[in-house]
Amino acid sequence: MNIGLTGGIAAGKSTVADLLVRKGALLVDLDRIAREIVEPGQPALERIAERFGQAVLQADGTLDRKKLGAMVFADPDKRKALEQITHPAIRAVMKERMEANRLAAPDRLTVVDVPLLYESGLASYFEKVLVVYVPRRTQLERLIARDKLSPEEAEIRLNAQMDIEEKKKRADYVIDNGGSLEETERQVDAFWREMGLA
Template sequence: MRVGLTGGIATGKSTVSRMLRNRGAAIVDADQVAREVVEPHTPGWRRIRERFGDQILLPDGFLDRKALRNVVFRDARARRDLNEILHPLIRERMMEKAEMLEKEKPERIIVFDIPLLYESGLTRWVRKVIVVYVPESVQIRRLMEREGIGEEEALRMIRAQIPIEEKKRMADCLIDNSGSLEETERQVDQLWKCLISESGFGPQ
Protein backbone atom coordinates (compact mmCIF):
# COMPACT_ATOMS: atom_id res chain seq x y z
CA MET A 1 0.00 0.00 0.00
CA ARG A 2 1.46 3.34 -1.08
CA VAL A 3 0.42 6.60 0.54
CA GLY A 4 1.65 10.15 0.07
CA LEU A 5 2.81 12.51 2.80
CA THR A 6 3.01 16.23 2.09
CA GLY A 7 2.38 19.64 3.60
CA GLY A 8 3.88 23.08 3.31
CA ILE A 9 7.28 24.44 4.23
CA ALA A 10 7.66 24.58 8.05
CA THR A 11 4.46 22.62 8.74
CA GLY A 12 6.37 19.78 10.43
CA LYS A 13 6.12 17.10 7.75
CA SER A 14 9.50 15.63 8.73
CA THR A 15 8.25 15.17 12.29
CA VAL A 16 5.20 13.23 11.10
CA SER A 17 7.34 11.21 8.69
CA ARG A 18 9.58 10.17 11.59
CA MET A 19 6.53 9.19 13.66
CA LEU A 20 5.23 7.00 10.82
CA ARG A 21 8.66 5.38 10.40
CA ASN A 22 8.68 4.59 14.13
CA ARG A 23 5.36 2.78 13.70
CA GLY A 24 6.68 0.60 10.88
CA ALA A 25 6.18 2.55 7.66
CA ALA A 26 8.83 2.38 4.95
CA ILE A 27 9.65 5.96 3.99
CA VAL A 28 10.74 7.00 0.51
CA ASP A 29 11.95 10.56 1.15
CA ALA A 30 12.01 12.92 -1.83
CA ASP A 31 14.40 15.32 -0.07
CA GLN A 32 16.88 12.52 0.61
CA VAL A 33 16.62 11.31 -2.99
CA ALA A 34 17.05 14.90 -4.21
CA ARG A 35 20.38 15.02 -2.40
CA GLU A 36 21.47 11.67 -3.81
CA VAL A 37 20.84 12.63 -7.44
CA VAL A 38 23.00 15.78 -7.18
CA GLU A 39 26.05 14.32 -5.46
CA PRO A 40 29.27 15.56 -7.08
CA HIS A 41 29.85 14.42 -10.66
CA THR A 42 26.45 12.75 -11.07
CA PRO A 43 24.46 13.68 -14.20
CA GLY A 44 22.14 15.86 -12.10
CA TRP A 45 25.06 17.72 -10.52
CA ARG A 46 26.63 18.40 -13.91
CA ARG A 47 23.40 19.78 -15.38
CA ILE A 48 22.80 22.07 -12.39
CA ARG A 49 26.36 23.35 -12.56
CA GLU A 50 25.96 24.08 -16.27
CA ARG A 51 22.73 26.01 -15.63
CA PHE A 52 23.61 27.93 -12.46
CA GLY A 53 27.41 28.13 -12.45
CA ASP A 54 30.04 27.46 -9.81
CA GLN A 55 28.58 30.02 -7.38
CA ILE A 56 26.13 27.37 -6.17
CA LEU A 57 28.96 24.94 -5.27
CA LEU A 58 30.68 24.56 -1.92
CA PRO A 59 34.50 24.25 -1.77
CA ASP A 60 34.20 20.43 -1.52
CA GLY A 61 32.15 20.29 -4.74
CA PHE A 62 28.78 19.59 -3.14
CA LEU A 63 25.85 21.86 -3.91
CA ASP A 64 25.42 24.90 -1.71
CA ARG A 65 21.73 24.23 -1.18
CA LYS A 66 21.09 27.53 0.58
CA ALA A 67 22.69 29.52 -2.26
CA LEU A 68 20.70 27.58 -4.84
CA ARG A 69 17.49 28.00 -2.87
CA ASN A 70 18.05 31.76 -2.68
CA VAL A 71 18.33 31.87 -6.47
CA VAL A 72 15.25 29.81 -7.27
CA PHE A 73 12.92 31.38 -4.69
CA ARG A 74 13.58 34.78 -6.26
CA ASP A 75 13.37 33.72 -9.92
CA ALA A 76 10.42 31.71 -11.26
CA ARG A 77 12.30 30.79 -14.46
CA ALA A 78 15.27 29.51 -12.47
CA ARG A 79 12.90 27.46 -10.31
CA ARG A 80 11.30 25.91 -13.40
CA ASP A 81 14.72 25.10 -14.87
CA LEU A 82 15.84 23.43 -11.64
CA ASN A 83 12.63 21.41 -11.45
CA GLU A 84 13.00 20.28 -15.07
CA ILE A 85 16.47 18.97 -14.23
CA LEU A 86 15.67 17.36 -10.90
CA HIS A 87 12.12 16.02 -11.07
CA PRO A 88 12.66 13.24 -13.64
CA LEU A 89 15.78 12.04 -11.79
CA ILE A 90 14.05 12.13 -8.41
CA ARG A 91 10.93 10.32 -9.67
CA GLU A 92 12.94 7.53 -11.26
CA ARG A 93 15.01 6.98 -8.11
CA MET A 94 11.96 7.07 -5.83
CA MET A 95 10.15 4.43 -7.87
CA GLU A 96 13.28 2.25 -7.82
CA LYS A 97 13.40 2.52 -4.02
CA ALA A 98 9.68 1.74 -3.63
CA GLU A 99 9.89 -1.31 -5.87
CA MET A 100 12.93 -2.58 -3.97
CA LEU A 101 11.12 -2.16 -0.64
CA GLU A 102 8.06 -4.00 -1.95
CA LYS A 103 10.20 -6.89 -3.17
CA GLU A 104 11.86 -7.16 0.24
CA LYS A 105 8.50 -7.14 2.07
CA PRO A 106 5.32 -7.01 -0.03
CA GLU A 107 3.11 -6.60 3.05
CA ARG A 108 4.22 -3.14 4.06
CA ILE A 109 2.97 0.42 3.96
CA ILE A 110 5.19 2.69 1.88
CA VAL A 111 5.02 6.42 2.49
CA PHE A 112 6.16 8.72 -0.31
CA ASP A 113 7.37 11.76 1.64
CA ILE A 114 7.13 14.47 -1.05
CA PRO A 115 6.96 18.20 -0.15
CA LEU A 116 5.63 19.13 -3.61
CA LEU A 117 3.34 16.12 -4.10
CA TYR A 118 0.42 18.18 -5.41
CA GLU A 119 2.59 20.68 -7.28
CA SER A 120 4.37 17.82 -9.08
CA GLY A 121 1.14 15.99 -10.01
CA LEU A 122 2.23 12.78 -8.26
CA THR A 123 -0.99 11.92 -6.45
CA ARG A 124 -1.47 9.17 -9.06
CA TRP A 125 1.33 7.26 -7.32
CA VAL A 126 -0.59 6.77 -4.08
CA ARG A 127 -3.89 5.51 -2.70
CA LYS A 128 -4.23 8.28 -0.12
CA VAL A 129 -2.63 11.67 0.56
CA ILE A 130 -1.78 12.75 4.11
CA VAL A 131 -1.34 16.51 4.56
CA VAL A 132 0.52 17.92 7.56
CA TYR A 133 -1.15 21.23 8.35
CA VAL A 134 -0.52 24.38 10.34
CA PRO A 135 -2.09 27.80 9.64
CA GLU A 136 0.00 30.09 7.44
CA SER A 137 0.68 32.41 10.39
CA VAL A 138 2.37 29.49 12.19
CA GLN A 139 4.29 28.59 9.02
CA ILE A 140 5.64 32.14 8.82
CA ARG A 141 6.71 32.24 12.47
CA ARG A 142 8.35 28.81 12.39
CA LEU A 143 10.14 29.52 9.12
CA MET A 144 11.47 32.86 10.38
CA GLU A 145 12.76 31.19 13.55
CA ARG A 146 14.24 28.18 11.74
CA GLU A 147 15.98 30.05 8.93
CA GLY A 148 16.75 33.32 10.70
CA ILE A 149 14.95 35.31 7.99
CA GLY A 150 12.48 38.17 7.86
CA GLU A 151 8.74 37.94 7.26
CA GLU A 152 8.98 39.08 3.63
CA GLU A 153 11.41 36.31 2.70
CA ALA A 154 9.39 33.74 4.65
CA LEU A 155 6.24 34.73 2.76
CA ARG A 156 8.04 34.50 -0.58
CA MET A 157 9.17 30.94 0.23
CA ILE A 158 5.72 29.88 1.45
CA ARG A 159 3.93 31.36 -1.56
CA ALA A 160 6.16 29.52 -4.00
CA GLN A 161 4.00 26.49 -3.06
CA ILE A 162 0.27 25.76 -3.23
CA PRO A 163 -1.34 27.49 -0.21
CA ILE A 164 -1.60 25.22 2.81
CA GLU A 165 -5.35 25.89 3.12
CA GLU A 166 -5.84 24.54 -0.41
CA LYS A 167 -3.77 21.45 0.39
CA LYS A 168 -5.88 20.99 3.51
CA ARG A 169 -9.03 20.88 1.36
CA MET A 170 -7.49 18.32 -1.01
CA ALA A 171 -6.22 15.97 1.70
CA ASP A 172 -7.57 12.46 2.22
CA CYS A 173 -6.13 12.50 5.74
CA LEU A 174 -5.10 15.55 7.79
CA ILE A 175 -2.59 15.87 10.61
CA ASP A 176 -2.92 19.22 12.41
CA ASN A 177 0.58 19.91 13.71
CA SER A 178 -0.13 23.31 15.24
CA GLY A 179 -0.42 21.95 18.80
CA SER A 180 1.88 19.92 21.04
CA LEU A 181 3.96 16.92 19.94
CA GLU A 182 1.71 14.74 22.10
CA GLU A 183 -1.36 15.92 20.16
CA THR A 184 0.39 15.16 16.88
CA GLU A 185 1.40 11.69 18.16
CA ARG A 186 -2.24 10.95 19.01
CA GLN A 187 -3.35 11.92 15.51
CA VAL A 188 -0.60 9.80 13.93
CA ASP A 189 -1.64 6.83 16.10
CA GLN A 190 -5.20 7.11 14.83
CA LEU A 191 -4.01 7.52 11.24
CA TRP A 192 -1.71 4.49 11.50
CA LYS A 193 -4.55 2.30 12.77
CA CYS A 194 -6.66 3.37 9.79
CA LEU A 195 -3.86 2.66 7.32
CA ILE A 196 -3.25 -0.78 8.81
CA SER A 197 -6.96 -1.56 8.64
CA GLU A 198 -7.29 -0.43 5.03
CA SER A 199 -4.13 -2.20 3.89
CA GLY A 200 -5.19 -5.52 5.36
CA PHE A 201 -1.55 -6.23 6.20
CA GLY A 202 -1.84 -6.47 9.97
CA PRO A 203 0.78 -5.01 12.32
CA GLN A 204 3.89 -3.76 10.50
Protein backbone atom coordinates in the same frame (compact mmCIF):
# COMPACT_ATOMS: atom_id res chain seq x y z
CA MET B 1 0.46 0.20 0.07
CA ASN B 2 2.03 3.55 -0.79
CA ILE B 3 0.91 6.71 0.99
CA GLY B 4 2.03 10.16 -0.15
CA LEU B 5 2.92 12.39 2.79
CA THR B 6 2.97 16.13 2.14
CA GLY B 7 2.16 19.48 3.68
CA GLY B 8 3.46 23.00 3.69
CA ILE B 9 7.04 24.03 4.35
CA ALA B 10 7.73 23.96 8.14
CA ALA B 11 4.44 22.15 8.86
CA GLY B 12 6.19 19.19 10.50
CA LYS B 13 6.18 16.46 7.84
CA SER B 14 9.40 15.00 9.28
CA THR B 15 7.83 14.70 12.73
CA VAL B 16 4.85 12.80 11.32
CA ALA B 17 7.11 10.65 9.10
CA ASP B 18 9.20 9.70 12.16
CA LEU B 19 6.08 8.75 14.11
CA LEU B 20 4.87 6.54 11.24
CA VAL B 21 8.29 4.87 10.92
CA ARG B 22 8.23 4.13 14.66
CA LYS B 23 4.92 2.35 14.12
CA GLY B 24 6.48 0.16 11.41
CA ALA B 25 6.13 2.10 8.14
CA LEU B 26 8.93 2.22 5.60
CA LEU B 27 9.99 5.71 4.51
CA VAL B 28 11.04 7.09 1.14
CA ASP B 29 12.17 10.68 1.77
CA LEU B 30 12.27 12.87 -1.35
CA ASP B 31 14.23 15.62 0.43
CA ARG B 32 16.96 13.04 1.08
CA ILE B 33 16.81 11.82 -2.52
CA ALA B 34 16.97 15.45 -3.72
CA ARG B 35 20.24 15.85 -1.80
CA GLU B 36 21.64 12.54 -3.12
CA ILE B 37 21.06 13.41 -6.78
CA VAL B 38 23.07 16.65 -6.49
CA GLU B 39 26.14 15.13 -4.84
CA PRO B 40 29.47 15.61 -6.64
CA GLY B 41 29.72 13.33 -9.67
CA GLN B 42 25.96 13.10 -10.19
CA PRO B 43 24.65 14.15 -13.63
CA ALA B 44 22.04 16.49 -12.09
CA LEU B 45 24.73 18.54 -10.32
CA GLU B 46 26.66 18.95 -13.56
CA ARG B 47 23.51 20.15 -15.34
CA ILE B 48 22.74 22.61 -12.51
CA ALA B 49 26.25 24.09 -12.73
CA GLU B 50 25.88 24.40 -16.53
CA ARG B 51 22.51 26.14 -16.22
CA PHE B 52 23.13 28.38 -13.18
CA GLY B 53 26.90 28.88 -13.35
CA GLN B 54 29.86 27.70 -11.29
CA ALA B 55 28.89 30.23 -8.59
CA VAL B 56 26.34 27.71 -7.24
CA LEU B 57 29.19 25.31 -6.41
CA GLN B 58 31.30 25.57 -3.28
CA ALA B 59 35.10 25.25 -3.35
CA ASP B 60 34.88 21.49 -2.62
CA GLY B 61 32.54 20.94 -5.60
CA THR B 62 29.37 20.50 -3.53
CA LEU B 63 26.20 22.44 -4.24
CA ASP B 64 25.79 25.76 -2.44
CA ARG B 65 22.14 25.15 -1.60
CA LYS B 66 21.65 28.54 0.03
CA LYS B 67 22.96 30.43 -3.00
CA LEU B 68 20.92 28.34 -5.43
CA GLY B 69 17.83 28.67 -3.19
CA ALA B 70 18.10 32.46 -3.13
CA MET B 71 18.34 32.42 -6.93
CA VAL B 72 15.40 30.13 -7.69
CA PHE B 73 12.94 31.24 -5.02
CA ALA B 74 13.17 34.80 -6.34
CA ASP B 75 12.56 33.83 -9.99
CA PRO B 76 9.79 31.43 -11.11
CA ASP B 77 11.54 30.77 -14.46
CA LYS B 78 14.75 29.74 -12.73
CA ARG B 79 12.81 27.57 -10.30
CA LYS B 80 11.11 25.84 -13.24
CA ALA B 81 14.50 25.32 -14.93
CA LEU B 82 15.87 23.73 -11.75
CA GLU B 83 12.80 21.49 -11.41
CA GLN B 84 13.23 20.30 -15.01
CA ILE B 85 16.70 19.09 -14.05
CA THR B 86 15.97 17.60 -10.63
CA HIS B 87 12.41 16.27 -10.76
CA PRO B 88 12.95 13.45 -13.33
CA ALA B 89 16.01 12.22 -11.40
CA ILE B 90 14.17 12.37 -8.06
CA ARG B 91 11.12 10.62 -9.51
CA ALA B 92 13.23 7.77 -10.94
CA VAL B 93 14.88 7.08 -7.56
CA MET B 94 11.51 7.38 -5.77
CA LYS B 95 9.95 4.73 -8.04
CA GLU B 96 12.96 2.41 -7.57
CA ARG B 97 12.71 2.64 -3.77
CA MET B 98 8.92 2.20 -3.71
CA GLU B 99 9.29 -0.94 -5.83
CA ALA B 100 12.14 -2.26 -3.66
CA ASN B 101 9.97 -1.79 -0.55
CA ARG B 102 7.02 -3.52 -2.23
CA LEU B 103 9.16 -6.53 -3.10
CA ALA B 104 10.97 -6.71 0.25
CA ALA B 105 7.97 -6.06 2.54
CA PRO B 106 4.65 -6.23 0.63
CA ASP B 107 2.58 -6.15 3.82
CA ARG B 108 4.14 -2.95 5.20
CA LEU B 109 3.03 0.60 4.58
CA THR B 110 5.46 2.71 2.55
CA VAL B 111 5.24 6.42 3.37
CA VAL B 112 6.69 8.65 0.65
CA ASP B 113 7.53 12.11 2.01
CA VAL B 114 6.98 14.47 -0.94
CA PRO B 115 7.21 18.19 -0.08
CA LEU B 116 5.78 19.33 -3.45
CA LEU B 117 3.44 16.37 -4.09
CA TYR B 118 0.56 18.36 -5.59
CA GLU B 119 2.77 20.97 -7.26
CA SER B 120 4.75 18.19 -9.00
CA GLY B 121 1.66 16.25 -10.11
CA LEU B 122 2.65 13.14 -8.13
CA ALA B 123 -0.66 12.40 -6.35
CA SER B 124 -1.50 9.62 -8.83
CA TYR B 125 1.50 7.56 -7.63
CA PHE B 126 -0.22 6.95 -4.27
CA GLU B 127 -3.31 5.15 -3.04
CA LYS B 128 -3.92 7.92 -0.49
CA VAL B 129 -2.43 11.30 0.39
CA LEU B 130 -1.83 12.41 3.97
CA VAL B 131 -1.35 16.16 4.51
CA VAL B 132 0.41 17.55 7.59
CA TYR B 133 -1.33 20.83 8.31
CA VAL B 134 -0.62 23.96 10.31
CA PRO B 135 -2.12 27.40 9.65
CA ARG B 136 -0.07 29.66 7.37
CA ARG B 137 0.84 32.00 10.23
CA THR B 138 2.36 29.08 12.15
CA GLN B 139 4.24 27.99 9.01
CA LEU B 140 5.70 31.48 8.67
CA GLU B 141 6.80 31.66 12.33
CA ARG B 142 8.38 28.19 12.23
CA LEU B 143 10.13 28.84 8.91
CA ILE B 144 11.66 32.11 10.14
CA ALA B 145 12.90 30.40 13.32
CA ARG B 146 14.10 27.18 11.65
CA ASP B 147 15.90 28.62 8.62
CA LYS B 148 16.90 32.00 10.12
CA LEU B 149 15.04 33.86 7.34
CA SER B 150 13.65 37.36 7.29
CA PRO B 151 9.83 37.57 7.17
CA GLU B 152 10.11 38.63 3.52
CA GLU B 153 12.32 35.65 2.59
CA ALA B 154 9.95 33.29 4.40
CA GLU B 155 6.94 34.75 2.54
CA ILE B 156 8.70 34.20 -0.81
CA ARG B 157 9.27 30.53 0.06
CA LEU B 158 5.69 30.03 1.22
CA ASN B 159 4.37 31.69 -1.93
CA ALA B 160 6.42 29.30 -4.07
CA GLN B 161 4.23 26.42 -2.81
CA MET B 162 0.55 25.65 -3.14
CA ASP B 163 -1.41 27.25 -0.29
CA ILE B 164 -1.67 24.96 2.75
CA GLU B 165 -5.48 25.35 2.84
CA GLU B 166 -5.72 24.02 -0.74
CA LYS B 167 -3.53 21.03 0.16
CA LYS B 168 -5.77 20.35 3.16
CA LYS B 169 -8.85 20.34 0.88
CA ARG B 170 -7.29 17.85 -1.52
CA ALA B 171 -6.04 15.43 1.15
CA ASP B 172 -7.48 11.99 1.89
CA TYR B 173 -6.23 12.36 5.48
CA VAL B 174 -5.11 15.39 7.48
CA ILE B 175 -2.87 15.50 10.57
CA ASP B 176 -3.09 18.88 12.30
CA ASN B 177 0.39 19.51 13.67
CA GLY B 178 -0.40 22.89 15.21
CA GLY B 179 -0.72 21.63 18.78
CA SER B 180 1.40 19.51 21.10
CA LEU B 181 3.43 16.46 20.06
CA GLU B 182 1.00 14.30 22.07
CA GLU B 183 -1.92 15.61 20.00
CA THR B 184 -0.04 14.83 16.80
CA GLU B 185 0.79 11.32 18.10
CA ARG B 186 -2.90 10.70 18.85
CA GLN B 187 -3.84 11.66 15.29
CA VAL B 188 -1.10 9.42 13.85
CA ASP B 189 -2.41 6.52 15.99
CA ALA B 190 -5.95 7.15 14.69
CA PHE B 191 -4.67 7.25 11.10
CA TRP B 192 -2.79 3.97 11.64
CA ARG B 193 -5.95 2.30 12.94
CA GLU B 194 -8.05 3.70 10.09
CA MET B 195 -5.58 2.23 7.60
CA GLY B 196 -6.13 -1.17 9.25
CA LEU B 197 -2.54 -1.41 10.43
CA ALA B 198 -3.06 -1.52 14.20
